[in-house]
Amino acid sequence: GAVVSQHPSRVICKSGTSVKIECRSLDFQATTMFWYRQFPKKSLMLMATSNEGSKATYEQGVEKDKFLINHASLTLSTLTVTSAHPEDSSFYICSARDRSGIGYEQYFGPGTRLTVT
């Protein structure tokens, strides 16, 4: 089955630093990837849609300068949290849409737990 990986699975960083999270589709090509964040005991909130070779589309209220998304290849999208602060601590999950599948086929990564101290 289709597999999406995320790296790292956990990261702790100091306030003010930037951290990059990778999302990879391992056995399929993904023209579109989605980034979600999940606060403890809350739902997944869509942050942005990442399209290969073009700029990401951000959901309302998400700071695009804060959360930089790059989708440079058909198998890799990265989310960089710039100048991280404790309130950015969250669980970040990506999903990838199979290029060869029907539109609804999305596969979720295992998530990255970010802690900003």
Added chain:
Amino acid sequence: AQKVTQAQTEISVVEKEDVTLDCVYETRDTTYYLFWYKQPPSGELVFLIRRNSFDEQNEISGRYSWNFQKSTSSFNFTITASQVVDSAVYFCALSEAAGGFKTIFGAGTRLFVKA
């Protein structure tokens, strides 16, 4: 705009009881997909089922069953003879064709199954 409502925040049952998790959705699109996901404490989402808007057939998979009713915009999930391993957060989600198939999640229902 698409929206998913899971009114039950937490449900607690005793093992072997049946439990139904409610999901009500809103969409203006005629082509859409509904999903249920399980999120255990590890955090990784586990896909349970997908239903498209043109298929209202109910589905059963082992102890799990789903009731899709377009007339009431509901997609409810029933676990029969619940087990402790069913304890998790369950999310209902909606993906619209008009929205580029981005998936929007409900608030989730936390299910506790006690032995």
